[in-house]
Amino acid sequence: MPTLPLAVNVLFARFSISQMDVPTRQSYLMEVVSPEERSAAGGITGVARTIGASLAPVFAGLLFAQPAWINAPFFIAGALKIVYDLALYRSFVRNP
Numbered sequence: 001m002p003t004l005p006l007a008v009n010v011l012f013a014r015f016s017i018s019q020m021d022v023p024t025r026q027s028y029l030m031e032v033v034s035p036e037e038r039s040a041a042g043g044i045t046g047v048a049r050t051i052g053a054s055l056a057p058v059f060a061g062l063l064f065a066q067p068a069w070i071n072a073p074f075f076i077a078g079a080l081k082i083v084y085d086l087a088l089y090r091s092f093v094r095n096p
Contacts, residue, residue: 025088028088028092029041059073
């Protein structure tokens with residue numbers, strides 16, 4: 001970003017939408033799981049997210065080590081996030 005105010009505004013815009021799928025995912029999970037299994041399902045999804053978040057830097061580091069692939073982690077992460085959000089949206093549209 002060429003100026004500090006523009007950089008700050010873009011950063012705040014990113015923060016405002018970066019995790020907007022979290023409440024949707026959590027409410028969807030609690031709806032499809034029976035009440036007695038909700039705590040366990042929430043824990044399992046939390047652990048799965050943590051494992052994914054801890055493994056991602058390893059693969060990103062390997063890609064960053066190759067100059068030709070230095071931008072690949074950003075495109076991969078963006079594409080995965082878009083696919084995930086669209087799949088979540090589609091599941092909500094089909095199941096009102």
